[in-house]
Amino acid sequence: MAGDPDLRMTESLATACEAGGADVLELGIPFSDPIADGPVIQAAGQRALRAGTRPRDVVDLAARIRQRTEIPLILMTYMNPVLAMGVPTFADRAASAGVDGVIVPDLSLEGSPEVRDTLEALGVDMIQLVAPSTPPARAAAISESSRGFLYVVARYGTTGVRSNLPEDLRGRITALHRVSSLPLGVGFGVTTGDHVRAVAAAGADGVVIGSSIVRRAAERRNAEDVRKFVAELATGLAVERPTSPVLRDNNR
Numbered sequence: 001m002a003g004d005p006d007l008r009m010t011e012s013l014a015t016a017c018e019a020g021g022a023d024v025l026e027l028g029i030p031f032s033d034p035i036a037d038g039p040v041i042q043a044a045g046q047r048a049l050r051a052g053t054r055p056r057d058v059v060d061l062a063a064r065i066r067q068r069t070e071i072p073l074i075l076m077t078y079m080n081p082v083l084a085m086g087v088p089t090f091a092d093r094a095a096s097a098g099v100d101g102v103i104v105p106d107l108s109l110e111g112s113p114e115v116r117d118t119l120e121a122l123g124v125d126m127i128q129l130v131a132p133s134t135p136p137a138r139a140a141a142i143s144e145s146s147r148g149f150l151y152v153v154a155r156y157g158t159t160g161v162r163s164n165l166p167e168d169l170r171g172r173i174t175a176l177h178r179v180s181s182l183p184l185g186v187g188f189g190v191t192t193g194d195h196v197r198a199v200a201a202a203g204a205d206g207v208v209i210g211s212s213i214v215r216r217a218a219e220r221r222n223a224e225d226v227r228k229f230v231a232e233l234a235t236g237l238a239v240e241r242p243t244s245p246v247l248r249d250n251n252r
Contacts, residue, residue, distance in 0.1 A: 001028040001044035001214055003053025005221060007061050016223040017213065018071050020230025021237075025065070026103070026210070029058045029077040036105040040211040044218060055081040059093045066098030074101040074127065079115075087118050095122035101148045103127045109142050120147060127151050127185075132172065136179055143180035149206060150182040154189050154199075165195055170202040177203065196236025209233060 002010050014025050028041065030048035037045065055077065062073050075094060082090045082104065094102060102119055104112075109128065116126040125148030130139045132153060143150050154169055169186070176184055186199045187208025196207045216229050 001030060001041060001048055002058040002061055003030055003048030003051050004044040004214070004218065005047060006051055007053065007057060009221065009223075011061060011064060012223040013217050013226050014065050015068065016227035017230050018069055020227040021234030022071070022230055024072045024074060024206070026074045026076050026208070027058055027062055027065075028210075029055050029075060029081055031078045031081055033080075034078060038211060040215045040218075044214050047218075055085055055090075056093065059097050059099070062094070062099050063097035072100040073098065074103060075099055076103045076105075079104055079107050082115065087115055091115075091118045091122050091124060094119070095124050099124055101125035101127050103129070103151060105129055109138070109145055112145060116145060116147070129153055130176065132168075136175065139176060140179040143176075143182055146182055148182075149185045150176065150180050151208065152176060152184050152186045152204070154186050165189065165198055169199070173203045193233050193236040196233050198236075200237055207237070 004010065010027070014027070017025060028045065030045035030053050032045075032049065034042055034045055058075065062075065066073060085093070102115075102124060104115065104126070107115060112126065112128070119126050126146070127148050127150075128142045128146035129151040130142050130153065134142065152173065154165065173184060173186065183205035184203075185206035185208050186202075186204040187210065190196065190199055190207055190209050191212045196209070199207045212233075213226065213230065217226050220226070
């Protein structure tokens with residue numbers, strides 16, 4: 001979460017995540033009503049807002065991180081900050097900062113074309129989410145609209161630290177590979193190295209971890225500790241993953 005506890009520390013934490021083995025960095029833009037976020041990220045967002053963090057500050061932070069690394073950068077925001085800035089302005093600033101993708105969890109498939117097309121015209125991916133309740137036909141339509149990868153929401157409810165993974169996750173990943181040629185990034189409740197290992201083994205192409213890293217950063221406020229924690233989580237990626245015929249045919 002950008003701005004928790006401050007922007008300078010966020011920059012250090014982002015660098016630590018990359019050093020620990022993260023392949024992609026997601027910067028959260030703090031918002032007062034984050035409907036997809038659980039208690040850990042909500043609290044982090046509130047701290048960032050109290051510290052005075054604004055959306056343009058997060059975009060500027062992304063630009064500074066881009067100067068130090070070539071790792072893909074994603075902004076996670078809600079639609080209100082995008083509208084407040086103006087869709088063209090937001091897209092232009094994100095692209096100028098070197099942002100690779102944007103996630104807007106409260107924007108529906110039907111409402112997304114303006115934002116997606118504006119971002120795509122500037123070379124920025126709009127990453128769509130698919131829920132556990134999404135029927136196959138709609139999942140295929142969401143995948144067709146998504147760019148970069150398809151964000152697979154692993155469970156019902158909000159983000160957060162969880163003790164276990166849904167039992168039907170492997171089956172969902174297999175079914176989504178049948179209707180989507182995009183890489184599948186699985187998140188919401190993925191918490192431990194064992195979870196990472198299980199999600200990777202189930203056929204996911206990426207594993208998204210937020211709350212456990214945000215919680216660790218809030219408790220320790222130590223970049224080196226976060227680096228070690230991310231490295232521990234990343235050990236779960238060293239598994240033999242099943243190859244999706246769709247992904248293989250597309251050389252992904």
